[in-house]
Amino acid sequence: MRAWRIAALLCLVAGAAQAQSPESLAWLRKIQEATRNLSYTGTFVYQHGGRSETSRITRLASADTERLEVLDGMPRELVRTRDTVRCYLPESKVVKLERRTPDRSFPALLPEKLSALAQHYDIALGETRRIGGFECKAVVLTPKDNLRYGYRLYADTASGMLVRAVTVDSAGNQIEQFMFTQLAIGRVTPEMVKSRHAASGFRVEDAEAAPTRLAGWSLSSELPGFQKVVELTRRMGESKPVGQLVYSDGLAAVSVFIEPLQARRDPARTGLASLGAIHIYTREVANHMVTVVGEAPAASVQRIANAVEYRRP
Amino acid sequence: MKEKISALMDGELDQRAAAEAIGGLGRAGEATEAWRVYHLISDGMRDTRAFSEGFMARFSERLAAEPTVLAPASLPGRTPVQRFAFAAAASLAAVALVGWLAFAPQPQAPQPIAQAPVPAALVQAVNVPLPSAANDYLLAHQGFSPRVSLQGMAPYVRTVSDEIGK
Numbered sequence: 073m074r075a076w077r078i079a080a081l082l083c084l085v086a087g088a089a090q091a092q093s094p095e096s097l098a099w100l101r102k103i104q105e106a107t108r109n110l111s112y113t114g115t116f117v118y119q120h121g122g123r124s125e126t127s128r129i130t131r132l133a134s135a136d137t138e139r140l141e142v143l144d145g146m147p148r149e150l151v152r153t154r155d156t157v158r159c160y161l162p163e164s165k166v167v168k169l170e171r172r173t174p175d176r177s178f179p180a181l182l183p184e185k186l187s188a189l190a191q192h193y194d195i196a197l198g199e200t201r202r203i204g205g206f207e208c209k210a211v212v213l214t215p216k217d218n219l220r221y222g223y224r225l226y227a228d229t230a231s232g233m234l235v236r237a238v239t240v241d242s243a244g245n246q247i248e249q250f251m252f253t254q255l256a257i258g259r260v261t262p263e264m265v266k267s268r269h270a271a272s273g274f275r276v277e278d279a280e281a282a283p284t285r286l287a288g289w290s291l292s293s294e295l296p297g298f299q300k301v302v303e304l305t306r307r308m309g310e311s312k313p314v315g316q317l318v319y320s321d322g323l324a325a326v327s328v329f330i331e332p333l334q335a336r337r338d339p340a341r342t343g344l345a346s347l348g349a350i351h352i353y354t355r356e357v358a359n360h361m362v363t364v365v366g367e368a369p370a371a372s373v374q375r376i377a378n379a380v381e382y383r384r385p
Numbered sequence: 386m387k388e389k390i391s392a393l394m395d396g397e398l399d400q401r402a403a404a405e406a407i408g409g410l411g412r413a414g415e416a417t418e419a420w421r422v423y424h425l426i427s428d429g430m431r432d433t434r435a436f437s438e439g440f441m442a443r444f445s446e447r448l449a450a451e452p453t454v455l456a457p458a459s460l461p462g463r464t465p466v467q468r469f470a471f472a473a474a475a476s477l478a479a480v481a482l483v484g485w486l487a488f489a490p491q492p493q494a495p496q497p498i499a500q501a502p503v504p505a506a507l508v509q510a511v512n513v514p515l516p517s518a519a520n521d522y523l524l525a526h527q528g529f530s531p532r533v534s535l536q537g538m539a540p541y542v543r544t545v546s547d548e549i550g551k
Contacts, residue, residue: 100535107537118542127542140538150541157541159524168521170528181534225535234536250539279525302529308521318529327526343396343513350523350543354516363516365526367540374510 096195099211099227100186106232109133113264114255115143120248120348130264137265151267160269167274171281181322189322192216192297198224203235204252213323218242219295219372220324221349231257239349241369248348281306286315289330291379295372297321319366319376326366326376333359344370358382390419396511520544 198210208226226236315330
């Protein structure tokens, strides 16, 4: 019952602060601007379900380039520029390439969208506390229903940089968290955001994503607050084209992947798999494998998956 | 029989063995008892929320009010006999689950924080390991997550590390 006490406490904290104050939205905006405009390098820990993983992240704002290197487990390196994301897998000598599609991938939370978040979350300021040497202000997003997770974001009061982000479920249990254990703002050189594998002759797997209408495919009922933001076809690994529909409430996103059954090498199993706040639900619809991936509670991901339907166009 | 029920719950039985095990559930006895106990254990371990009071009454009411669903156009791959077996197995499973819920003691339900309506019949999903292409799905998904604009690339770290993948 400890979780309930925490949840009750959270409600009290959220209730005490003024809900949806312009001040709390201003803090979200400050975080967003810091993420975009600052150059920084730091080490952070990603924790979920008793596991933790350390990574290094470096951003050079003037080049709009960011590099993420996972330091534990299977080596992975990701480099994001304005238009591409490259994921280098040195063990298999493969680089996976995602490109920005002309319409709206890599979405930004625009200021007007930020205020739209208030439809689904109570946004309030929480306590001020020191984290990793930074004086941080808490911004608490409490969902108005149980279809989405809640978030506690701790931002450096001086720069607005997000130092810690915790995802909580409706019972107040911590689902996952990201936390900088070391962070230095400024003093980033172009060399620091360059991939160490950039010239190693990796095989490129290009997603070749292209916006399209996936004729016949839709949701019989959408999840409240989640609207379709993109519809495209893409490649995944060496597969035949896969359809992807993305639904979002402005903060959480859920992707629906649709692929013909016969194109798959291995039979997929119907059911639910989890990784931190991410749930993956797989089921078969009209001779296609439907895989729904989202940072939302399992029931929400499952509801979207169960609503996927095909009608002969 | 107990091993079979355990394997059934983990989704490890093939269609025929599953049908057999589900058939066993229809007769009261060791299998039904194992089914009940295993679910109680797994719910306890996962700290699953108990159904709220009056769940069965509301469920029955809504079920009775549901319109009859017309069968969709037939898809290739499954013969009518298989389909019948599937439907029969599914209804048996539903009877077993509903029966258990109806007779299980109702622990005190915690007060829900949010009052959004929960669909009455969202069945607990079978838990499966992450799909082998999980990393591809995660990479493809992450680019559309608005969180990236608050957090930069950090959420991209949510790919499967080798220890989970294996």
